[in-house]
Amino acid sequence: MVNAGKWNESGPTSGSEYKDRKSMALDKEEMSEKVLAIAEALLNEGGADNLKARTIAEQAGISVGSVYNLFADLDEVHRAVNMRLLDRLGATGLAAMADLERQGVTDVQHRILAMAAAYVRFVEAHPGSWPAVLAFNRRRATRPGPDAYDALLDALFDIVAGVLKAGDFGLDDDRRALAARTLWSSVHGIVTSGYVANSDSRQAEEIWHQIELLVGVFVKGLEHGGAFAHADTKPA
Amino acid sequence: MVNAGKWNESGPTSGSEYKDRKSMALDKEEMSEKVLAIAEALLNEGGADNLKARTIAEQAGISVGSVYNLFADLDEVHRAVNMRLLDRLGATGLAAMADLERQGVTDVQHRILAMAAAYVRFVEAHPGSWPAVLAFNRRRATRPGPDAYDALLDALFDIVAGVLKAGDFGLDDDRRALAARTLWSSVHGIVTSGYVANSDSRQAEEIWHQIELLVGVFVKGLEHGGAFAHADTKPA
DNA sequence: ACAGGAAATGAACATTGTTCAAGAGGTATT
């Protein structure tokens, strides 16, 4: 068990290449990607509950057992889909930043808003799977150390931190990173809270109003040294 | 089916009181609360996946069928538990505000931080069930209109709005309400993101650092009119 | 051809949510 991740560990019988291509249906790699694409579609349609081994197998044209041959269990499939999404989100963010660069937008507030807008668009484009990403509890955390999941999140934080660096708020690296994480978490909270809140199209408007207010207040607050306005309240 | 919520709709055969008490084990109401208490404990221990009809029945000393006699399905049980939690959170928030009043704390930043601290403590006190609250998708939304769920959330927003009212930021009621929702969503996002992020005790520290920065920046930003600093960026 | 082994298969098992026909327990009516 738990043989996932060690594909092609040993060649077939001995060290030979049998990658003829042609007549061969699909590589394990290709089949894995096909499974992940199907899984993402399923998650998008019906959330985590819609990710069923038999459905995947049927749509992929393979048997249930083969799914478990590619992935240890459905949790791993879900995790893999999430990583793809996080990865794509990072790419989207970078693309948004490149767009801003191209348009010569230097105003920090504009740039942050554009980043937030990109995030909102991404979430709206994945209505079913994004909540699944957020709700995903890595139960039985494999290791205490940071995994690929955290690495992807850190990459997202770095993008925001890069935007903040453009504005001159007198922040050292640590504090800027903290501000980036705070801003990201806040936007994230607004988006997800909005999804829980009232229905329909007023939702999108409310989310955007909150984001506008947050970013406006955040930038103004940073400009006036709010990041250092410690109150001497003890946590707990 | 769907008979939940209409208990004792008609008396037994006719209008008679057979509530002797004594010898009678448990009222439906009492049994429902017992079930909810058990359900909350189960959610706290193992998340949504740990809410099993048979476990509830066993621990409550009734049969599986009886559980479905009290609640339409497990979703309704989950929903009821969530409502209890939201209700309790509201009470906690009001208690925290009363404490501040008693201590004569008038500084807005202090008060917001104290509220946030109360929220964080509450979440930490319900490590398993709180994520379940957030992840709860009311699938098949019964009505388009606001339900009890939204009412509870609005109550929470109102508490925050009350705190903001103390500070004089030149906000009209609508804008203050928006700021309250924004602040709440942001804190919420910080807490839940923190739960997703790195493990262990550094987690709590990181969460609190983010909250401190957010509140500091938020208050400073409001003081300097950041709530009106509209950028002319279009949403999408 | 044959042997060896990796990969695919799908039947089988365990666990779940949910339903429902049968029964139990009580009240009112005669």
Add this chain to the structure above:
DNA sequence: AATACCTCTTGAACAATGTTCATTTCCTGT
């Protein structure tokens, strides 16, 4: 007192699901 009637309880039964594993299939190297 006996009966009819109603409500609530029960637990067996069903369907859907995640997961396993003995068997078969398919390919490569000899």
